[in-house]
Amino acid sequence: MKTNDYLLLLDADDTLWESALFFERTEHDFLNLMTALGLAAEKVRRIVHRKDVERLSVTGYGARPYMDTLRLIMLDLVPETPSWAMTAMDDIQKNLLYHPVILFPGVIGTLADMKKLPVKTIVYTMGEKDHQTDKFERSGLSSYVDELRIVPVKNVNALRDVLVYADVEPRNCIIVGNSPRSDINPALSVGAIAVHVARDRTWAAEREDFIDPGSVVTIESFNELSGILERFLKNKNTFN
Numbered sequence: 001m002k003t004n005d006y007l008l009l010l011d012a013d014d015t016l017w018e019s020a021l022f023f024e025r026t027e028h029d030f031l032n033l034m035t036a037l038g039l040a041a042e043k044v045r046r047i048v049h050r051k052d053v054e055r056l057s058v059t060g061y062g063a064r065p066y067m068d069t070l071r072l073i074m075l076d077l078v079p080e081t082p083s084w085a086m087t088a089m090d091d092i093q094k095n096l097l098y099h100p101v102i103l104f105p106g107v108i109g110t111l112a113d114m115k116k117l118p119v120k121t122i123v124y125t126m127g128e129k130d131h132q133t134d135k136f137e138r139s140g141l142s143s144y145v146d147e148l149r150i151v152p153v154k155n156v157n158a159l160r161d162v163l164v165y166a167d168v169e170p171r172n173c174i175i176v177g178n179s180p181r182s183d184i185n186p187a188l189s190v191g192a193i194a195v196h197v198a199r200d201r202t203w204a205a206e207r208e209d210f211i212d213p214g215s216v217v218t219i220e221s222f223n224e225l226s227g228i229l230e231r232f233l234k235n236k237n238t239f240n
């Protein structure tokens with residue numbers, strides 16, 4: 001493993017590759033199924049959104065906990081669920097768990113560029129270990145980064161643990177992600193550098209106001225990262 005003064009933590013879902021897109025497809029398929037069972041889609045959608053937020057504090061993030069939530073909603077609304085609906089749910093689950101890993105444009109080139117920099121790079125993601133590991137392996141990114149680290153939930157404590165593990169000062173840690181709640185605000189809380197990748201698609205539960213908007217560097221595309229990182233290292237911890 002490289003020893004470096006700087007640590008780059010890269011979020012994976014909706015930062016390196018598409019994720020919310022597939023959760024949206026799952027929700028869409030589920031609502032269609034519930035419509036086929038005689039329920040009003042809008043009513044079910046509201047229940048899904050409420051239960052999704054409720055379950056996050058209990059089950060943590062992940063595709064399977066999300067599917068479990070949908071199954072519970074179905075069984076609650078349609079106690080005598082026909083077997084074809086159970087089969088349809090199995091198909092919806094397969095689509096979510098084994099969706100193709102679609103990297104965003106420029107991710108490979110940018111990571112290849114950044115390999116030249118004296119920075120240790122960890123893909124830092126939350127969710128279920130096996131599902132996230134499987135996506136990472138299928139992404140083909142393992143030779144471009146130093147490590148993969150998966151936690152049940154990305155919060156301030158989880159981030160502090162990574163900093164201790166990597167033995168890096170917060171001011172020398174750059175956190176890149178699309179989620180205000182899981183990436184940017186924990187970064188700001190510990191005094192790390194926060195780079196927000198602005199995405200149209202960000203899961204509703206991940207949206208939150210920045211605790212210190214003036215300190216956030218926002219990029220529209222992953223391509224911009226290698227340039228700003230070079231500038232940051234050259235100018236000794238500022239982006240000017």
Ligand SMILES: [Mg+2]
Nearest residue numbers: 011013014178
């Ligand atoms: Mg993300």
